[in-house]
Amino acid sequence: MGIEDYIWKDINKPSRGDHDNECRAIAQIAETLNKYICSDYSQMLDIFHFIRSNYPEEQEKYRERKKFFRIMSNDSQYIIQYNGRKYPQYNIALEDGRLRYGIAISFQESMSMPHAIESETLRRAFCRLGEYTEDNMDVFADCKFYYWTLQNNTTIIENSDRLYAKALEKNAFIFFGSMIEYEKTNGVTWKNILDMLEKLRPLYLYMVNPKELQAPAKTSPTSSKNQISGMGRGVPNTAPVTITVSDHTTISERLHARIQARLIDMLKEKYPSCRVEAEVPLTDNRSIDVVMWSDPNDNDKRTYYEIKTGMDIRSCIRQAIGQLLEYKLWNTSSFEGVNLCIVSRFSETKDSEEYLGKLNALFGLGVNYMQVPIEYQNL
Numbered sequence: 047m048g049i050e051d052y053i054w055k056d057i058n059k060p061s062r063g064d065h066d067n068e069c070r071a072i073a074q075i076a077e078t079l080n081k082y083i084c085s086d087y088s089q090m091l092d093i094f095h096f097i098r099s100n101y102p103e104e105q106e107k108y109r110e111r112k113k114f115f116r117i118m119s120n121d122s123q124y125i126i127q128y129n130g131r132k133y134p135q136y137n138i139a140l141e142d143g144r145l146r147y148g149i150a151i152s153f154q155e156s157m158s159m160p161h162a163i164e165s166e167t168l169r170r171a172f173c174r175l176g177e178y179t180e181d182n183m184d185v186f187a188d189c190k191f192y193y194w195t196l197q198n199n200t201t202i203i204e205n206s207d208r209l210y211a212k213a214l215e216k217n218a219f220i221f222f223g224s225m226i227e228y229e230k231t232n233g234v235t236w237k238n239i240l241d242m243l244e245k246l247r248p249l250y251l252y253m254v255n256p257k258e259l260q261a262p263a264k265t266s267p268t269s270s271k272n273q274i275s276g277m278g279r280g281v282p283n284t285a286p287v288t289i290t291v292s293d294h295t296t297i298s299e300r301l302h303a304r305i306q307a308r309l310i311d312m313l314k315e316k317y318p319s320c321r322v323e324a325e326v327p328l329t330d331n332r333s334i335d336v337v338m339w340s341d342p343n344d345n346d347k348r349t350y351y352e353i354k355t356g357m358d359i360r361s362c363i364r365q366a367i368g369q370l371l372e373y374k375l376w377n378t379s380s381f382e383g384v385n386l387c388i389v390s391r392f393s394e395t396k397d398s399e400e401y402l403g404k405l406n407a408l409f410g411l412g413v414n415y416m417q418v419p420i421e422y423q424n425l
Contacts, residue, residue, distance in 0.1 A: 049082055049237050062143030062228060068123045072140050076115040076125045078236060079138070083114045087240050090114055093250060097133065100256050126150075131158055134171045134253045136243060137221060145231050147239050148189060148223010149246050149253075151175065155217060163216050169361075171253040175222060178252050185245065192221040222246075301355045301391075305418045306335055309351060309389055312418065313338055334373055335389070346383040350374065351416070353389045359398045359415075362390035367405075367413060387414045 047056055057074045060067040083090045091114060115125045115138070124139035137150035151171050153162045162168060179186055193201045195217050224242060226234065306324060313322050317338065326337040336351035352370050354362035366388040374384045394415050405411050 047078065047236075049086060049240070050235055052232065053078075053234050053236055053239070054232065059228065059231070060140055065123070068140040069121055072123055072125055072138070073117050073120075075138060075140075076117050079239065080113045080115055082236060082240055084112055087244055090243060090247065093127070093247070093254070096251055097254065100254075131156065132165070133167060134175075134250055136246075136250070137223075138239070143228050144225050145228065145234065146192075146221060146223060146225040147242055148221060148225075149175075149250055150219065150221045151253075152220075153216065153218045163218075167254075167256070170256075172220065174253045174255075175220070175249070178249050179222065182249075186222075186249075188242075189223050189246075190225065192225060194219055222249075301420075302335075302353055304420050305353050305355070305389060305391060308420055309336055309353065309416075309418045328373065332373075344383070348383065349385040349387055351387045351389050353418075356390065359390060359392040359395055362392065363388055363398060363401070363415070367411075370413065371411070385412055385414065387416050389416050389418055391418060391420055393417050393419075 053075065057071050058067060060071050114127055115136070116128045116130075117125055123141045124137060126135040126137050130136065131152070135150050135152065136148075138147045139145075151168055153165075153168060155162055159165065179189075179191075195215050223246065310322055310324060313320070313336070317340070319342070321339040321342055322336065324336050325333045327333045334350050335353045337348055338351070339345065339348045341347045350370055350373050352366040352373075354366045356362040356365055370386040370388070374386060394417060398415065402413055402415055406413060
């Protein structure tokens, strides 16, 4: 068997619904791919070294290996790399009459991952999958996104913008790569699959990296004091809001800009006599997303709005509170009239309302929440 051979040359191609033959075939595929990865694509094994280096708790599980793919069970129609359940996974399967090979993120619950939807590692990987592919979609022209849950059929997602817009559900499964009907796989070679897996390796390493990969910091004018200068991007109450975003920004940045523009429109409509400004500068190159002055004659009576684009309301609140408190209290001479507001695209929940209520009751923070519903067309 050669690397340029068709995969069905020495393996009996299954038919749709032939579960036993699918399980036998996927085991043979795992054996053959493991052989070629160790001999011709050994760089694929670097992901185990990367995880060992960045996740100390995995030192033993991700020890040096001579096999890449693991057969999940004798009754399994798919294979993933060793210990891939807790992380993004290389995923190859023969299911529902289709061959798939690529990268997957599984939020499906299991004995080892009973609360997969709460995994910060997997949720971070989900965000980075969208970010990376958005900037490199020309490289992945032959790949597509697929999204499904235990309750739903597979959904094809056209691009990374739509992926990010898809709300994560319990037991969701996200796949990025190739998915081909059995009858159209006769021309697939071992090299086709291996080249795809290798092409996805930089994406995988980006997704699994536990370090913070920060977007460029905001730049703004500085002032002599850490106070509102009133020289932010003013938004006249008579003009429509337009916030320009570069074509090279990430999905998160474009989402932020969309929420910011919509928030200002909403504030102008509800409080027509108030002054509203965006990107209001503080010192040290920081700026507040939106500031509204409730009294045009009193600079101290204002509300700071911090916009967050996390994956749910809980993460948005967590990310925003520290920043808002810093804006209000760090090196400031006047803060009594300052109100704080967290802004995101999510509707408030009973849990989030109770949580903010407890914080305000216990510590007198004065933090409120506001939803800005947005549409994802042309995000």
